[in-house]
Amino acid sequence: MRIRPGRSTRPRTRIRPTHDAALDGFVVAVDRGRYTCAVDGHLVTAMRARELGRRGVVVGDRVAIVGDTSGADGSLARIVRIDERTSVLRRSADDEENTVEGRQERVIVANVDQLVIVSALVDPPPRTGFIDRCLVAAYDADIEPLLCLTKADLAGPDEVLAYYADLDLPYVLCRPDAPLDDLVDRLRSRLSTFIGHSGVGKSTLVNRLSPDADRAVGEVSAIGKGRHTSTSAVALALPGGGWIVDTPGVRSFGIAHVDPENVLHGFPDLLPASVNCAPNCDHLSTPGCGLDALVAEGGADPRRLASYRRLLSSRTGDTRAYD
Numbered sequence: 001m002r003i004r005p006g007r008s009t010r011p012r013t014r015i016r017p018t019h020d021a022a023l024d025g026f027v028v029a030v031d032r033g034r035y036t037c038a039v040d041g042h043l044v045t046a047m048r049a050r051e052l053g054r055r056g057v058v059v060g061d062r063v064a065i066v067g068d069t070s071g072a073d074g075s076l077a078r079i080v081r082i083d084e085r086t087s088v089l090r091r092s093a094d095d096e097e098n099t100v101e102g103r104q105e106r107v108i109v110a111n112v113d114q115l116v117i118v119s120a121l122v123d124p125p126p127r128t129g130f131i132d133r134c135l136v137a138a139y140d141a142d143i144e145p146l147l148c149l150t151k152a153d154l155a156g157p158d159e160v161l162a163y164y165a166d167l168d169l170p171y172v173l174c175r176p177d178a179p180l181d182d183l184v185d186r187l188r189s190r191l192s193t194f195i196g197h198s199g200v201g202k203s204t205l206v207n208r209l210s211p212d213a214d215r216a217v218g219e220v221s222a223i224g225k226g227r228h229t230s231t232s233a234v235a236l237a238l239p240g241g242g243w244i245v246d247t248p249g250v251r252s253f254g255i256a257h258v259d260p261e262n263v264l265h266g267f268p269d270l271l272p273a274s275v276n277c278a279p280n281c282d283h284l285s286t287p288g289c290g291l292d293a294l295v296a297e298g299g300a301d302p303r304r305l306a307s308y309r310r311l312l313s314s315r316t317g318d319t320r321a322y323d
């Protein structure tokens, strides 16, 4: 446990605190150069220290903070170190209106343990192309996927689950008239982020999981002395333990950086058959592709191969037609 001197005993000095005295923080919100960090159970507003150079700080980063970490109104601490990230999720290029910056696929969340892919069972119907794309992003980033199927009160999951029958894909069913125990269990003691199309029920879930979320965002806004922009990511602490990152406005996570060979890792049901491919097989039009043979002998669902090939060929382009 760290013991910090109280305000009254802190010596007045111009010497900057050494970084040995830095506190560990966790970045919960980013707003125009101000970073809201959870430190010892309270929120602290910080800026980046110049020594960080051009390194960006994103939600989910674990950082070292010095300076005024009291969290008092108007206080401003400094982030002096960013810990190595265990994972990164990048914004998809088509979320950035195809600007040069957008094409660079900016990292928007770090250290995510679990990607919760939210899909309604109906209204809107599940889009497996979108889910597959999320799975590629998750497997590539070493993040565990969780398929979260909402509106289970309106339709059954059999059809979508059949499509994923050959994968060990964990899933939960959600409906308004039943508790979210399964989901809460899977969110405990880890950092998860939600992705899904408009209308699938993400806000409904986040509100049920973290009823204080609005208040928390209000606090962030007050401390960050600026309007909280609804398009930036925010990490919310869950009463049952764990953190969720809400990424409003993010339609999909980018996979343009994923090596073509690694796109296949998002399709573990197809992957093993690639050992039968000729060297340099592009798995698209190369004759004798082992994936075609697998499907021909009934070893995999042809819709899975079609989905893989759509993703592969659209990887760097506009993917909305497939989502």
Ligand SMILES: Nc1nc2c(ncn2[C@@H]2O[C@H](COP(=O)(O)OP(=O)(O)OP(=O)(O)O)[C@@H](O)[C@H]2O)c(=O)[nH]1
Binding pocket: 150, 151, 152, 153, 154, 174, 175, 176, 196, 197, 198, 199, 200, 201, 202, 203, 204, 205
């Ligand atoms: N029947 C039923 N309706 C649901 C369920 N979850 C959400 N809804 C309804 O579906 C609609 C969309 O839910 P939202 O939570 O706003 O969806 P969202 O994913 O946050 O959508 P955006 O805010 O546009 O991103 C609302 O009218 C919800 O009341 C569910 O499990 N069952």
Ligand SMILES: [Zn+2]
Binding pocket: 274, 277, 278, 281, 282, 283, 284, 286, 288, 289, 290, 291
């Ligand atoms: Zn092949």
